[in-house]
Amino acid sequence: MDNSDVYNEICSMSDRACIRMNEFSKAILKTRGGRVGSGMGALLEALWGYMMNQIILEENKLDCEIAWFPDNQYNDFSCIRRDEEWNPGTRDSEYFRIEVKSMNIGADESKAHFAAIDREIEDDDALLILVWEWQKIDDFHFSPIVIDSFFDRAKGVAALRDELHKSRGGSFVSAASCPDHCAPSECTHDGEPLNAAGKRERLSGPVAARVSQSVSFAANFGGLVRMIKTDNESARKVLRDIRKTSRIADHYISFIHRNFPAEEKNQYTIAELKVVGTALNIDCSGMSKADLYNRIRTYADYQQLLRDLL
Numbered sequence: 001m002d003n004s005d006v007y008n009e010i011c012s013m014s015d016r017a018c019i020r021m022n023e024f025s026k027a028i029l030k031t032r033g034g035r036v037g038s039g040m041g042a043l044l045e046a047l048w049g050y051m052m053n054q055i056i057l058e059e060n061k062l063d064c065e066i067a068w069f070p071d072n073q074y075n076d077f078s079c080i081r082r083d084e085e086w087n088p089g090t091r092d093s094e095y096f097r098i099e100v101k102s103m104n105i106g107a108d109e110s111k112a113h114f115a116a117i118d119r120e121i122e123d124d125d126a127l128l129i130l131v132w133e134w135q136k137i138d139d140f141h142f143s144p145i146v147i148d149s150f151f152d153r154a155k156g157v158a159a160l161r162d163e164l165h166k167s168r169g170g171s172f173v174s175a176a177s178c179p180d181h182c183a184p185s186e187c188t189h190d191g192e193p194l195n196a197a198g199k200r201e202r203l204s205g206p207v208a209a210r211v212s213q214s215v216s217f218a219a220n221f222g223g224l225v226r227m228i229k230t231d232n233e234s235a236r237k238v239l240r241d242i243r244k245t246s247r248i249a250d251h252y253i254s255f256i257h258r259n260f261p262a263e264e265k266n267q268y269t270i271a272e273l274k275v276v277g278t279a280l281n282i283d284c285s286g287m288s289k290a291d292l293y294n295r296i297r298t299y300a301d302y303q304q305l306l307r308d309l310l
Contacts, residue, residue, distance in 0.1 A: 001062070001063075003095050003096055003124045004124060006062060006064055006079060006095045006096070007079075007095065007096055007124050007126065007153075009061065009062055010052070010062075010064075010066075010079055010126075010151075011126070011151050011152075013052060013055050013056070013059075014048075014052070014128065014149060014151045015149065016055055017048055017051040017052045017055060018048070018051075018130070018146045018149050020051040020054065020055070021044060021047045021048060021051055021146055022143075022145050022146055024047065024051075025143040025144050025145060026137050026143050026145075029043075029143050029144055030137065030141040030142070030143055031141060031142055031143070032140060032141060032142070033142060034134025034135075034142035034144070035134075040104075040132075040144045041102030041103070041104060041112075041130070041132065042102070043144075044102050044130055044132055044144060044146065045076060045100040045101075045102050045130065048100060048128065048130065049066045049068065049076075049077050049100075052066045053065050053066050063081055063082050063083075064079050064080060064081055064082055064095055065079075065080060065082050066078075066079055066098070067079075067080045067086065069088060070088065071088075074099060074116045074120055075097040075098060075099050075125070076098060076099055076100045077097065077098040077100065078094050078095075078096070078097045078098070079094070079095040079096050079097070079098065080093050080094050080095065081093045081094075081095070091122075095124070096122065096124035096125050096126060097122065097125045097126070098125070098126045098127075098128055099114070099116065099125070099126070099127050099128070099154060100128045100129075100130070101113075101114060101127070101128070101129045101130070101224060102129070102130045102131075102132060103129060103130070103131045103132070103224060103225075103259075104132060104133065105131055105132065105133045105147065105259060106133055106134065112129075112223075112224045113219070113221070113222040113223055113224065114127060114154075114157060114158070114161065114222045114224060114227070115193075115201070115202055115221050115222035116154070116158065116222075117158070117172075117191045117192065117193065117202075118155070118158050118159075118162065118191060119190070119191050121154050121155050121158055122155075123153070123155060124153065125153065125154045125155070126151060126152065126153060126154055127150070127151075127152060127153070127154040127157050128149065128150065128151050129149060129150040129224065129255070130146050130149050131146065131147055131148040131149065131150075131259045132144050132145060132146045132147060133145060133147055147259075148255065148258065148259055150251070150252065150255045152248050152251050152252065153248055155248075156246055156247075156248025156249060156252075157248060157249075157252050159242075159246065159248075159249070160227075160228070160239075160242055160246065160248070160249040160252060160253075161221075161222055161227045161228075162193075163238055163242055164227060164228060164230070164235065164238060164239060164242075165193060165221065165227070167230070167234060167235040167238040167239075168196060168231075168235060169195075169196030170193060170194060170195050170196055170201075170221075171193075171194050171198075172191050172192065172193055172194065173187075173189045173190060173191065173192040173193075173194060173205065173206060173209075174190065175187035175189070175190035178190070178206055179194075179198075179206040179208040179209045180206040180207055180208050181208075188204070189204070189205060189206045192204060192205040192206065193205070193221045194209055195218050195220065195221075199211045199217070199218050200217045200218065201217060201218045201219065201220060201221035201222075202217055202219075202221065203216055203217050205217060224256070225256060225260055225263060228252075228253055228256060228263070229263070229266075230267065236267065239253070239267070240307075243307065244307070250307070254303050257303070258303070261293075261297065264293075265289070265290065265293045268293075268306070270289040270292065273289060273292045273293055273296060274292065275309055276296055276302070276305050276306060276309050277292055277295070277296060279305060279309055280296065280299060280305070282295055282296070
């Protein structure tokens with residue numbers, strides 16, 4: 001199998017891994033209370049890798065396994081060839097890499113960021129996002145349960161993120177004009193994000209673009225929810241245009257909006273929602289934006305209607 005074939009198989013197994021994680025959680029990860037900010041998301045990220053390896057071995061269709069990276073770098077896992085020497089530095093024996101993020105649905109704002117820049121991502125590298133919550137499993141106990149997941153190629157999500165970053169006035173460093181005045185052939189800052197004020201969004205950005213003496217970088221770039229927020233008509237147009245032309249962008253936006261409906265509601269004006277409501281034969285007269293949106297959301301294909309009509 002080539003990289004794409006293995007990628008497709010792993011993608012198809014991911015939902016089954018989440019089901020196994022939930023079964024394990026209900027049996028083992030039982031607790032009194034369920035604390036937001038407990039660090040449980042990191043444990044769930046690790047469990048995904050273990051459950052995936054169980055499924056791969058049981059089905060025995062693939063010559064691969066999910067491996068942890070031995071050092072602290074962008075990706076969490078690599079899908080590697082089984083029983084072959086693996087060199088993370090050269091990618092020898094690798095099929096593709098996987099970055100895993102978790103989002104607690106009960107948190108005020110997800111702390112998870114997808115901040116890898118385009119040149120750090122290979123074509124088949126994947127982004128996996130686990131949305132989870134504490135669920136009551138008996139009269140007294142709670143367990144962390146994955147309620148939704150996203151698995152798709154990371155480059156497509158990065159392309160969406162980067163275009164919306166530019167729509168908000170952000171930019172990316174060019175080696176030919178680096179704020180640190182690096183020699184273009186030696187510049188390590190090429191592609192680093194800068195915010196609308198010209199300040200770096202990652203620690204690896206130009207020193208000259210440091211935010212302040214007390215804050216090294218802005219750290220707003222790539223917030224999993226924040227990166228698709230739009231606050232003006234121009235930015236909304238960018239998001240909608242990309243969504244119509246990119247399957248991965250549409251997949252990601254639909255995933256975030258499905259799990260964080262307030263973000264989807266804010267994406268549309270009440271006039272736009274009335275267009276969709278009318279198409280669904282909803283009497284929109286006197287309805288507030290929130291009530292109209294909640295009514296539209298009861299239709300199974302409402303996201304398709306929003307895309308098609310607006």
